[in-house]
Amino acid sequence: MREEVLFTLDTPYRQPLAVKGWRFGDPERKSLAVVGALRGNEVQQMYICSQLIRALETLEEEGKLAPDCGVLVIPCANQFSMNVGRRFWAADNTDINRMFPGYDGGETTQRIAARIFATIQGYEYGVHFTSFYLPGSCLPHARIMETGYQHPEEALAFGLPYILLRKPQPYDTTTLNYNWQIWDTQAFSLYTQETDCVDHPSACQAVEAVLRFLGKKGLSTQPVSEPEAASVIFREDGLHNILSATGGLLFHRREPGDTVTAGEVLADILDPCTGQVRERLRTAHAGKVFFAHKAQLIAGHDVAFRVLPEA
Amino acid sequence: MSSDNHLIVRNGAGGDAFPAVCGGKGVLVMIEQVVQVPLAVGEDLTIPKNRIGSGEKRLCVVTGTHGDELEGQYVAWRLARLLKEHPEHLHGTVDIYPALNPLGISTMTRGMPLCDLDMNRTFPGSENGSMSEYVAARLIQDMAGADACIDIHASNIFLREIPQVRINENTARRLVPLAKYLNMDLIWIHAAATVLESTLAHSLNALDTPTLVVEMGIGMRVTRTYGDRLITGILSLMAHLGMWSAPVMPVAPPIVSSDGYVSFVNASCPGIFFPSSSHTAHVEEGQELGVIADPLTGEVRDILKSPASGLLFTLREYPVVYEGSLIARILGGSL
Numbered sequence: 001m002r003e004e005v006l007f008t009l010d011t012p013y014r015q016p017l018a019v020k021g022w023r024f025g026d027p028e029r030k031s032l033a034v035v036g037a038l039r040g041n042e043v044q045q046m047y048i049c050s051q052l053i054r055a056l057e058t059l060e061e062e063g064k065l066a067p068d069c070g071v072l073v074i075p076c077a078n079q080f081s082m083n084v085g086r087r088f089w090a091a092d093n094t095d096i097n098r099m100f101p102g103y104d105g106g107e108t109t110q111r112i113a114a115r116i117f118a119t120i121q122g123y124e125y126g127v128h129f130t131s132f133y134l135p136g137s138c139l140p141h142a143r144i145m146e147t148g149y150q151h152p153e154e155a156l157a158f159g160l161p162y163i164l165l166r167k168p169q170p171y172d173t174t175t176l177n178y179n180w181q182i183w184d185t186q187a188f189s190l191y192t193q194e195t196d197c198v199d200h201p202s203a204c205q206a207v208e209a210v211l212r213f214l215g216k217k218g219l220s221t222q223p224v225s226e227p228e229a230a231s232v233i234f235r236e237d238g239l240h241n242i243l244s245a246t247g248g249l250l251f252h253r254r255e256p257g258d259t260v261t262a263g264e265v266l267a268d269i270l271d272p273c274t275g276q277v278r279e280r281l282r283t284a285h286a287g288k289v290f291f292a293h294k295a296q297l298i299a300g301h302d303v304a305f306r307v308l309p310e311a
Numbered sequence: 312m313s314s315d316n317h318l319i320v321r322n323g324a325g326g327d328a329f330p331a332v333c334g335g336k337g338v339l340v341m342i343e344q345v346v347q348v349p350l351a352v353g354e355d356l357t358i359p360k361n362r363i364g365s366g367e368k369r370l371c372v373v374t375g376t377h378g379d380e381l382e383g384q385y386v387a388w389r390l391a392r393l394l395k396e397h398p399e400h401l402h403g404t405v406d407i408y409p410a411l412n413p414l415g416i417s418t419m420t421r422g423m424p425l426c427d428l429d430m431n432r433t434f435p436g437s438e439n440g441s442m443s444e445y446v447a448a449r450l451i452q453d454m455a456g457a458d459a460c461i462d463i464h465a466s467n468i469f470l471r472e473i474p475q476v477r478i479n480e481n482t483a484r485r486l487v488p489l490a491k492y493l494n495m496d497l498i499w500i501h502a503a504a505t506v507l508e509s510t511l512a513h514s515l516n517a518l519d520t521p522t523l524v525v526e527m528g529i530g531m532r533v534t535r536t537y538g539d540r541l542i543t544g545i546l547s548l549m550a551h552l553g554m555w556s557a558p559v560m561p562v563a564p565p566i567v568s569s570d571g572y573v574s575f576v577n578a579s580c581p582g583i584f585f586p587s588s589s590h591t592a593h594v595e596e597g598q599e600l601g602v603i604a605d606p607l608t609g610e611v612r613d614i615l616k617s618p619a620s621g622l623l624f625t626l627r628e629y630p631v632v633y634e635g636s637l638i639a640r641i642l643g644g645s646l
Binding site: 111248 | 348349350351353356421422425426427428432433439440441442467469505506507508509575577580581582583631632633634635636637
């Protein structure tokens with residue numbers, strides 16, 4: 001294991017932003033790059049990387065990394081924002097994950113993105129532990145942009161229960177995942193159940209998924225466990241959105257992972273002052289709850305649940 | 312206040328319309344909620360528009376997409392007053408949307424507070440999507456089909472801009488002739504970028520609604536002289552469209568430029584920027600634009616010089632800079 005400062009960026013009133021990476025295996029090989037927190041609230045994503053670093057260190061010490069395997073892990077590229085409790089770049093509120101592939105002659109976050117991208121370009125596989133813009137929890141899954149260069153079958157090696165294919169929208173074209181793939185890296189965004197706090201079970205599941213991926217790709221000799229069931233591959237537009245019609249206090253009756261029947265009540269929205277039930281949120285489709293709005297307050301016309309209908 | 316003037320307030324979601332008295336001289340004025348979505352506790356998110364006049368020809372004047380950009384508030388206010396005071400010259404419908412992002416403006420937040428998204432990256436939206444997508448879709452539905460739309464932005468809080476119209480190169484042929492009426496100093500024809508396809512302007516232009524993006528001034532402030540110039544420009548455009556019959560002050564021809572004539576100056580290091588050239592000045596190549604200072608040591612960390620001769624049309628206003636912070640843009644070269 002080699003810890004190195006990949007690049008630094010000076011700041012006027014604080015210590016320089018030093019983005020660190022941990023390398024494993026053959027330093028000349030670019031097998032897998034793993035990126036954690038690009039946003040200041042992605043604590044879970046940073047934590048997963050920390051646990052992955054521990055696991056890779058053990059694999060390396062035990063000689064179980066393949067000779068042609070080279071792995072880089074970047075747990076956090078945005079402590080500048082994380083240390084002051086901001087989600088986006090704290091100086092100008094821009095999102096590093098909307099700046100790729102970056103521009104080294106451009107604005108600050110474009111430069112950070114460019115330096116990250118220069119470091120992780122050329123890897124055969126790329127994993128980005130990231131977070132969703134909607135405040136909620138979703139089932140752990142690998143997400144792949146359909147850029148025309150995608151190979152969803154490669155994601156089967158993670159053994160995660162779900163692989164989601166997303167048709168990129170214009171605003172997706174500046175994300176790490178999209179650009180990685182355009183520049184010849186097989187890129188996967190891995191989502192777990194939390195963002196700003198640690199969910200240990202789903203973090204372990206994510207670490208296990210990356211280790212399984214290494215094993216399946218012949219990059220490690222550590223025996224890997226087979227998942228309980230084969231991954232389900234589906235397109236994002238196959239999810240059934242359940243929208244709130246009114247606002248209020250949201251009380252779940254169902255959580256991500258629950259199997260639900262058509263017509264079943266998933267949550268109640270209560271009047272926040274009288275406690276009266278304003279709305280019962282039901283699913284029109286039988287299936288599995290894939291996403292649930294997390295905040296206790298919910299506005300009208302918001303995505304309260306996403307249900308993956310039964311095949 | 313005269314009794315023959317009336318204001319109709321109507322809920323766009325299907326509520327009853329009712330007349331109310333307002334100032335004016337007989338022009339039909341109607342405040343309508345284009346979007347109304349319940350918030351969690353005792354309040355609705357409402358996005359109103361002020362419809363002034365009537366008739367087939369329609370102009371949309373839109374602002375407040377970014378909650379920290381207030382230059383358009385003055386234009387909305389002045390334009391509404393002017394149109395109501397002179398209904399005899401108005402031939403058509405003017406829809407004024409002063410605040411597309413009311414939660415942002417009310418909280419001094421650039422994006423949409425509930426989801427921390429840039430609203431101008433959510434268009435054309437979706438009726439069945441999240442709240443931000445739904446709001447975007449309703450706004451597009453309401454504006455589509457207008458004869459023209461003017462989408463007014465200020466700069467952010469960091470930079471001061473001269474009055475300008477920004478046009479995607481793919482729509483330049485159609486929009487530049489209209490933009491010349493707006494009384495701005497510059498028409499900047501910029502390269503197309505996929506990410507910009509999620510803007511209001513791109514979405515409306517794709518629906519054949521000519522939409523011009525105005526940038527002027529600075530965030531969180533109002534520059535009334537710029538606003539007054541744009542008012543003249545809007546009346547000039549309305550006259551061109553056959554919607555305004557009163558004489559309009561002549562409009563000076565703007566500079567029309569593509570990306571190739573715009574030079575950028577970014578900070579090479581962090582510190583405090585002290586300008587030594589004035590915004591809107593003509594600068595020479597190599598002329599000092601300012602310094603980046605270190606208040607701790609008293610040192611000058613860098614002296615920033617102009618890479619080209621030309622008009623200093625963008626200048627940093629917010630002093631704290633990081634490596635890469637945009638300091639200035641110069642419009643130079645052979646135009």
